Amino acid sequence: MFxxxxxxxxxxxxxxxxxxxxxxxxxxxxxxxxxxxxYILINPKKPRVECFRRNEDGLWVLQSYVGxxxxxxxxxINFAGTMTQLYxxxxxxxxx
Numbered sequence: 001m002f003x004x005x006x007x008x009x010x011x012x013x014x015x016x017x018x019x020x021x022x023x024x025x026x027x028x029x030x031x032x033x034x035x036x037x038x039y040i041l042i043n044p045k046k047p048r049v050e051c052f053r054r055n056e057d058g059l060w061v062l063q064s065y066v067g068x069x070x071x072x073x074x075x076x077i078n079f080a081g082t083m084t085q086l087y088x089x090x091x092x093x094x095x096x
Contacts, residue, residue: 038076046092047083 041050049065049072065072065083073080 038074040074042086044090047087049083049086 036054038051038053040052043049047066047068047070051063051065051072051074052060053063053075055061068083068087070083071080072083072086
């Protein structure tokens with residue numbers, strides 16, 4: 001049995017670790033691995049999620065979720081949530 005521990009790090013610390021890591025899991029020789037079916041980009045400045053899904057033809061299709069009351073789905077892991085849950089404790093800047 002292996003014990004595992006978790007630590008909490010900031011996004012900046014994660015990116016620094018990832019940047020310095022000799023192993024890159026997402027890409028092999030510049031190509032996205034074939035088993036990847038979905039990935040998301042979360043906007044840190046406003047409630048917006050860009051979800052890219054690979055369709056049956058191998059093409060990437062964009063699904064955008066916008067607004068604080070919007071629900072979203074991550075089909076690859078059978079997860080549904082709301083933007084309110086995702087952005088809990090996030091204070092967005094006021095529009096100028």
